[in-house]
Amino acid sequence: QVSVPTWAEMGSVKKDTVAHKPAPAPQGGNLDSMLVMLQSDLSRQGISTSTKGLCASCQKPIAGQVVTALGNTWHPEHFVCTHCQKEMGGSNFFEKDGAPYCERDYFQLFSPRCGLCNEPILDVSWPRSAGECSDAQCFHEKDGQQYCHQDFYELFSTRCQGCGQAILENYISALSALWHPECFVCRECYAPFLQGSFFEHGGRPFCETHYHKQRGSLCWGCEKPIAGRCITAMARKFHPEHFVCAFCLKQLNKGTFKEQNDKPYCHPCFLKLFG
Structure with missing residues (x-):
């Protein structure tokens, strides 16, 4: 026979039973606070734990x-x-x-400040001499003043005669000046001097064609340089063989032609066309 406990008996059993409840989580606490609280609970139950300091x-x-x-x-x-x-x-x-x-x-x-732009110099391990460093964070010193890489070259480096910018590495020395290799080109057509030779006019380098153009010594007929004999007519210069009648293409001589609409004609063609 099984006896059913009375309400009083059930209450006494409940009263004598002790329940271990975890400590409430801190309101608004972070993960470390929760872990510390858990560590405290484990310690009360005899479980060994350790912190990280x-x-x-x-x-x-x-x-x-x-x-x-x-x-x-x-x-x-x-x-x-x-x-x-x-x-x-x-x-x-x-x-x-x-x-x-x-x-x-x-x-x-x-960090120390650049003497020109006043920005902090990021790499201050040692001063660099000109040409030694290409990093924009380098530290250079001149006359007791520190400069960032960019401003140091802006103030003290040699300038290219072509572009006016600082020369940091390779250069060409010509016409009593220094040039970036890519800047030493014909100042009219910007063609490089592949054979290493150039012509000078007014302190600037030119290819042969544009040198003669600057000097006014290009043939008006073939647009090639005139190195020998030439004919000057109509305020222009011609190779003798290229000074020809604009209609029949017969070679002309100075003083034996007629001019019409800025073109030369021999006498027969001039009379035929305009007489």
Whole structure:
């Protein structure tokens, strides 16, 4: 026979039973706070646990993710730039007087400034001489003043006679000046001097054709340079064989032609066409 417990008996059983409930999660707490609370509960139940150290910022135990830097451990959200308070757990950082700084603030606060643009010089490990470095972050020094790479060359480098920009590497020396190789070309057609020879006029280099054009010594008939005898007529120059009647193409001599509409004609053709 099975006896059914009375209500009083059920109440006494309930009263004598002790239930272990987990501590309530902190309102608004983060993951580390919840893990610390769980660690406390496990310790009360005799389960051994260990922390990852105390956070150097808040001095509370670290039970979750940890950042190790500057000889200390930190909660990730507490390892921040001393100046802007930005989290730096996965970023490069710099140390100054034992405090961490993000890269941007470190250079803005502590790097020397360029003597021309006043921007921070990012690479200050040693001064560089002209031509030694092509990195825009290089540090150069002249007369006791520091300069960024770009402004150093802007102020002190030799200029190309062609484009006026700084010469940093290879150059051509010609006509008492220095040139970038790509700038030493004919100043009229910009063709390079593939054979290494050029013509000078007014202190500037030209190919043969445009040298003669500058000097007015191109044949009006064939547009080739005139190196020997020439005929000057109608304010132009011609090879003798290219000074011909515009109609019959017979070779003309100076003083034995007629001009019409800026063209030369022999006497018979002139009379036939315009007489």
